[in-house]
Amino acid sequence: MSEYEKLKLGEKGAWVSIIAYIVLASVKLSIAYWGNSEALRADGLNNTTDVIASIAVLVGLKISRKPPDADHHYGHFRAETIASLIAAFIMMTVGFEVIIGTIQDIINGHTEQPSLITAWTALAAAVVMYFVYRYNLNLSKKVDSAGLYAAAQDNRSDALVSIGAAIGIFGAQYGAFWLDPLAGLLVGVIICKTAWEIFKDSTHSLTDGYDEKDIEAIKETIASHPDVLAVIDVKARLQGNQTLLEATIHVNPRITIQQGHEITDEVEVMLEQERGIKYAHIHVEPFSK
Secondary structure: OOHHHHHHHHHHHHHHHHHHHHHHHHHHHHHHHHHOOHHHHHHHHHHHHHHHHHHHHHHHHHHHOOOOEOOEOOOOOOHHHHHHHHHHHHHHHHHHHHHHHHHHHHHHOOOOOOOHHHHHHHHHHHHHHHHHHHHHHHHHHHHOOHHHHHHHHHHHHHHHHHHHHHHHHHHHOOOOOOHHHHHHHHHHHHHHHHHHHHHHHHHHHHOOOOOHHHHHHHHHHHHOOOOOOEEEEEEEEEEOOEEEEEEEEEEOOOOOHHHHHHHHHHHHHHHHHHHOOOEEEEEEEEOOO
16 A cells, blocks of 8 residues: 555544534533533533534645655655644644633533533543544554544543543532632643644654654664674654654665665665655765775
8 A cells, every 4th residue: 555545545534533523612612502511511622623623634645645856856745744733733722712712611610510411411421532543543553644643642632531531520519619610721721732842743754853762763664684894873854754764874885886785775675665655765885894
């Protein structure tokens, strides 16, 4: 399966998330208004940000499928990362709105008991989101999509958020009315935390950051080739979910240019098979003690 076919398949996961979030957000916000629950309202607003984030992932996946052109020689794979960054800003804005609103309710004194149906709504939503999480997690591994994997983790967070909202509402049934807005406050904090993690990962990738442990693992793979006498330099960056790699190796100075070329080909095959790196440029230099 080509990278473009994987991206197309990954769009199914984004669509599943979008449909689930639209339905859940509509139901939660309606029942929260009728049942007077700040926790369920915050949970519903959380799902509205997830709709936007999922649309961003979908758009990013679609743009990423565009082939290389005259001024995008490496393709458009970073579109998925840029979409995630935009979604992070939107999520952070809504998260702050939820936090400010629930703090005001706590200060002013939230003394109305939410309807019990709001708690059962939150629990039912948690079950739905768990199944969406499992679907997107399996699909992200199948198509090797970082964006879809992040969406799956967001699905899991949403299931946990709904469980937290339900606990707060159930607590309010026993006279602890402050538990409902407190649960809403925690939901707002979780929204902001998720947005920050997406922002951090996206900016790290867009500024050509790459995990040092992965670099060391790549060096070990290259060095395992019997004709590689030394690995001098390894540089890598991410283009969407694709790793672009440059490395300099030292080989026996007495071999022919053809033999050196064959060694680089073999190293590139090893990197693809063992590390999933399909875009590698290996530079050969003569070994000297």
